[in-house]
Amino acid sequence: MALSGLLPALLSAVAFGLQYVPVKKYKIYDGTTFQWFMCSGILFVGVSVALLHGDLQYSVPPSVVMGGGIWALSNFAVLPLVKLLGIGLGFSLYHFQNMIVGYLVGRNGLFGLPRLQPAFAGSLYVCDLGCLLVLVSFVGLLLVEGRGSDSEKEKEPGPAPSVHGKGQLDQIEEQHEEEVALDRNLRLLESSGFSAFAVEVEDDEQAPHSPDAAPPEAETERRKTWRKVALGVLLAMVAGSLTGVQSVPATLYGLEHPEYPTTAVFFPQCLGAWFASTGIYLLYGGIARLRRKPVLHAVIRPAMLSGFLWAVGFIFMIQGIHELGFAVGYTLDAVGPIIIASIMSMCWFKEISGRRQLMIYWSAEALQLLGVILITAFSKQ
Template sequence: MSSNGTDLTIGFFSSSVAVLLYGSNFVPLKKYDTGDGMFLQWVLCASIWLVALVVNLILRCPKFWPFAMVGGCIWATGNIAVVPIIKTIGLGLGVLIWGSFNTLTGWASSRYGWFGTDAEEVSTPLLNYFGAGLSVVSAFIFLLIKSEIPSNTCSVDTTSLLTEHVMSKTEESCPDYSWVDKLSAAQHRIVGCSLAVVSGILYGSTFVPIIYIKDHSKRNDSTYAGASQYDLDYMFAHCSGIFLTSTVYLLVYCIAMKNNPKLYPEAVLPGSLSGVLWAIATCCWFIANHALSAVVSFPIITAGPGLIAAMWGVFVFKEIQGLRNYLLVIFAFCIILTGALCTAFSKL
């Protein structure tokens, strides 16, 4: 990675945009029922693929490496559990758990060279470790924040930011309740936390195939010799893997539902917008990875969205109220900022 000022400016600006959009991409779905999430998943992934197609055309169709699709498959597999996680433990706690494991997995795989990739070197390893640790610690501070969200027994608001949703026993009277609504309170906690951990690990591994291709492109005896070092060149292959995997999951879901899937037409437009926001954020993440390297960008971009979600909850949806909660949000922001600066300066 070049250490000149232009690369640093581009990298940190791209990271900031990615954090803002990742923390906001569920907002368009605030007022819409998304059911079990399977249909929403496909709509969102279709929009992601369309954005990637436009980016690919702008880049004049760089070489398509099928192995890069594996990262998209990994991401789509982790993302399929988002709605069940929200229904069992809430989006707030879900983001905290999967964000923490996302940060740790992505940072560690880049820093230590897991899965056949080359280990990243930083100028000040201790500062890098400290910054990555703070990025994880900051997420757990949000566990102490209380939200005021009206309960809804027949639908789950997928953007109930920073709340732990407790399902009502009366949901069994709802005609469209999903399998997670049948679980007991204890099972909600176990299933939700377990799925969030798995999703976080998968999210943290999503860039590994691209990093693997880039690292092996420097070896003349490798299949990937001469492959591009520009991360954005792999965006289309990555998102093609996302769309293909989500389509397969939707078909399996339709078969399991005996050709009677639960569709929510009112979620199509907001779901599409959500996908567009996510795709733009991911483009920015690819740019940040190229400018800063993954070992620096990962802690910043995986920890920051929780703060943005908190801001939406405080200033727009009024879900976070009270002096204690405001102070916790400010404290968490300071921890996130410190961790991001530490990881940034560790590379200089």
């Protein structure tokens, strides 16, 4: 496997794995304004790179712009998904779908992409085994219980939120105490480079009932639970699938125009992400206005810095896919950030401790590494 392809894939994994570290200790509230600030940072880097490389002379293909919009939509869909299923199960299902869709698209040459070529007869079955090992490793990571960082967050609280049309936090607390109390439970989890949001919501339904209170109807509760699970699984499948195909238009455009540099698709992708996130924010803000709800704003500079890192990761990802092919390149860039972020979670933030937890964690990481080696070593580019 050419170093020219592996090196960009590695750099992309590092950038995607680090992208949410700048906002780890800050509240993102409902995530809507956070994503808009983040995508503004993405667009800033996109315009800067286009000006430096002279990429504005090339056309802005609508398909690539749509690819950026698909990423923004899938990224935003993770918020309700994790609310419904929780961080562990929600992100695992999301990554399952993202990983398998990206691999199958390149493996079978869907949407007009070149098919993954075997290094020798039957070697693609070994690649399939590698993909299966990576998926099994996600199950292992689901069993790892991080101890969190609530005490750290309390010591270093984020700045008070600003609200569109209001300048004083006390006005929010007086008029919207319930919303502020709920938003206090929201935080970001830097578990991968392909997802933006995670949520910690206290489950009021699990609070003990007073003896005088009537017990809830078991059947009704079961139906509500199954509806939540079904909706969460559906969102995981949709969000993971969208993420798995969001870079297909950019890859196809690069194949159709080999005379263009790989950065030619970068600005259109960034523009699409910003355009979609702006539409989401305007729609959300309009609905909130009609319902007389506050639009809480997240921190600006850390969110934009996260966008900078995502943009850098996407540049290297496109270069890696160009050199290695979609199946291998995307798989490396889907699994690599999870490894990077998990290592940071354990070594830097100390969120994984205990012999049993560490054994499960390192076993899962070993499966991921073995799976990636099998995919890259037994395919031909």
